[in-house]
Amino acid sequence: MILLGLCLSAFSLVLAWRSIRNSSGNSRRVLLLITASGLFFSSFFFLAEQFSSTPYISIKKQQWQATLSSKTGTIHLEIGEKTLVPFLVENSGTEVIDSMEKKNPVFLSFHILDSSGGMLQFDNARFAFSEPLRPQQQQRVVVVLDNAVLKLRPGNYIAEFDLVREESFWFQEREGMSLRIPLLVGEKKR
Amino acid sequence: MKPVFLFELTKRDFRERYAGSVLGIFWMLIWPLVMISIYTLIFSRIMGAKLPGISSVYSYSIYLIAGILPWTAFANTVSRASNVFVEKRHIISKIQIFLPRLPIYIVLSETVTFIISMFFFICFLFFSGVKIPFAAILVVPFVFVVQQVFAFSLGFLLATLSVFLRDLREFIGIVLQVWFWITPIVYMKNMLPYSLQTVLSLNPATLFIEAYQAVFFYGRLPNFYHLIVLTLMGHLFLGLTYILFKKLEKDVRDFL
Numbered sequence: 001m002i003l004l005g006l007c008l009s010a011f012s013l014v015l016a017w018r019s020i021r022n023s024s025g026n027s028r029r030v031l032l033l034i035t036a037s038g039l040f041f042s043s044f045f046f047l048a049e050q051f052s053s054t055p056y057i058s059i060k061k062q063q064w065q066a067t068l069s070s071k072t073g074t075i076h077l078e079i080g081e082k083t084l085v086p087f088l089v090e091n092s093g094t095e096v097i098d099s100m101e102k103k104n105p106v107f108l109s110f111h112i113l114d115s116s117g118g119m120l121q122f123d124n125a126r127f128a129f130s131e132p133l134r135p136q137q138q139q140r141v142v143v144v145l146d147n148a149v150l151k152l153r154p155g156n157y158i159a160e161f162d163l164v165r166e167e168s169f170w171f172q173e174r175e176g177m178s179l180r181i182p183l184l185v186g187e188k189k190r
Numbered sequence: 191m192k193p194v195f196l197f198e199l200t201k202r203d204f205r206e207r208y209a210g211s212v213l214g215i216f217w218m219l220i221w222p223l224v225m226i227s228i229y230t231l232i233f234s235r236i237m238g239a240k241l242p243g244i245s246s247v248y249s250y251s252i253y254l255i256a257g258i259l260p261w262t263a264f265a266n267t268v269s270r271a272s273n274v275f276v277e278k279r280h281i282i283s284k285i286q287i288f289l290p291r292l293p294i295y296i297v298l299s300e301t302v303t304f305i306i307s308m309f310f311f312i313c314f315l316f317f318s319g320v321k322i323p324f325a326a327i328l329v330v331p332f333v334f335v336v337q338q339v340f341a342f343s344l345g346f347l348l349a350t351l352s353v354f355l356r357d358l359r360e361f362i363g364i365v366l367q368v369w370f371w372i373t374p375i376v377y378m379k380n381m382l383p384y385s386l387q388t389v390l391s392l393n394p395a396t397l398f399i400e401a402y403q404a405v406f407f408y409g410r411l412p413n414f415y416h417l418i419v420l421t422l423m424g425h426l427f428l429g430l431t432y433i434l435f436k437k438l439e440k441d442v443r444d445f446l
Contacts, residue, residue, distance in 0.1 A: 027436055030290070031429055038425030041336055042418050048329065049414035118383040173408065 001050045008043035064171055065093035066163050068108075068179040075145060075159055075183045082146045085181070087161065089129070090138045097163065099128035106165045108141045112150065112183070113158040120157070121150065126164070147185065157183040199295035200302070222259075222307035226314055229254055248318050249407075255311055256406035257375035257399045260334065263304040264341045264395065265366045270296045271345025272362050275353050279446040289442065290435060293345050297338050304334065315406065326405040329412060333405075336417060337398040340424035347431040350438055353445045373399055394423055 018032065067090040077083050089108060091097050097106045107126035114120055125144070133139050143161065162178035163171040172178040208214045230251045271293035275282065278292060308330075315322060352358045373395040379387055390396050397420040401412035435442075 026288075027432070030432055034425055034429045034432065037339070038421055041332065041339075041421040041425075044332060045414040045417045045421065048411070114383075116383045116385065119381055174410075 001046075004046075006043075006047065009040055009047065013040065063093050063095045064097075064106075064163075064165060064169070064174050066090060066097065066171055067092050067177070068161055068163075070161075070179065070181065072181060075181055077145055077147050077150075077152070077183060077185045079152075079154065079185065079188045080148050081188065082144055082148070085143045085145060085159075085161075087141050087143060087179075088138055089133065089141055089163070091133045091135050094135055096135070097129060097133040100132070104165050104168050106163055108143060108161065109164050110143065110145075110162070111160040112152065113160055113180075115156040115158065117158065125149070126166075145183070152183075152185045154185050154187050157185060159183040196291065196295050196298065200298045203295060203299045204302075218303060218306055219310075222303075222310045225258075225307075226255060226310055229258075230314070248320070252315065252318075252320065253378070253403060253407045254376060255314075256402045257373075259304065259307050259311060260337060260398060260402050261370065261373065261375055261395070262307075263300045263334070264337055264398075265370070266303075267297055267300045267338060267341035268345045268348070269359075269362055269366060270300075271342065272348035272352055273359050274345070275349045275442065275446060276356070282443070282446055289439065290346060290432060293342055293349060296345070297342050301334070301338065311406070320406075320409070322405060322409050323411075326409065326411050330402070330405055333398055333401045333412065333417060336421045336424060339428060340394060340398075340420065343424060343428035343431050346428070346435065350431070350435050350442060353442050369393075369395060374403075375399060394420055 013036070069088045069090075070085060072085050075083060075085055087108065089097075099105045099107055105128075107128055109126050110124050111119060112121040112124065125146070127141055127143050129139055129141060131139070145159065158180050159182075160178050160180045165171070170178075204215060204218070208217050211217060213220065230248065233254065234248050234251045274293045274296060275289065281287065282289070282292075312322075312327075348358060348362060372390065372393055374390060379390055379396070379400075382390065397416045401417060404410050404412040
């Protein structure tokens, strides 16, 4: 792929050189130059993409990354009730995930979205890791969804779970993956 | 048109812009400084505006400035270039000029303004402790060139059409206003419903604005595939605009 990118950029430079040297029709010369420029910049970005995926540039290697998994397919919640959602969190980054850290502790939390994905409640309760989670390690964390606090009316929602490093960022913003689970809020059964 | 003439036009453009003012060309430095200070003061200090999930005091200001600076360069290039043939008709009628080169002095002029603004912005990021990978900063000039190719081709097309339709100038102002609001500059794309996010992704301005936000706000490399799409789109558009211009060139000169 890198070779292809290099060939493309070399070709674009040859094309540009020819268009500058070409003494025939002005229009042809301009169009040739536009093509050469388009090819050059495209191949530059293509090469940049290829290089950024290699170990030579470590910018894409995420320090803060985690994988969330849960066996819960759909969360059912009733008005005024609580429900527990267990998660398995794997630290796939290079930093230690620690909820006890003084400055920027990391917690598991969630957002509430409407059924079409629009944000309804961004900041919600935080759930701590029982002990620091080192890279490649896994830990079970239980999230409690309490509708007495959330105050969601009956309907279909989406709960989006993600890790948050306080006063800094959500892992999703660092190209991490959040986990979305449908949330059904129903009337209280009598 | 020789490069010397092009530089002379650019220089004159700056001189005309600040003609009669006491501080003259220094306004070029004052404007971006004031703009960055105002955004930081109002949004970070007074309003305390924060982006969801990011508690840094300056997060919203950085996000906003990262989008507004390239947008200003883009919008100014398009709107000013769209009137360049009419504006410079006194030169066109006197000297034999290769017309497609005329909007280039506007691109150059806006590039100088952009570089100065970016310099202050990067200084601000440095002093507020934001770390940006060097490799990501290196990509910025390439993003800017591709963005300006797109702005140039759009401005060039509108400049050609403006010769025949003088109302176009006013219309462009409105379109640019609407365009600004359908580009995620003051808000984040992921705050919108999915359906709108898809529509926004089709907006070419979103592609380059997101590239700047990736570098300055998220501190990562931009999505290069989006930039390839933008490059191909911009150059194809430029090629087609040039072909159209060649067909209308004689009429353009006659009308002027």
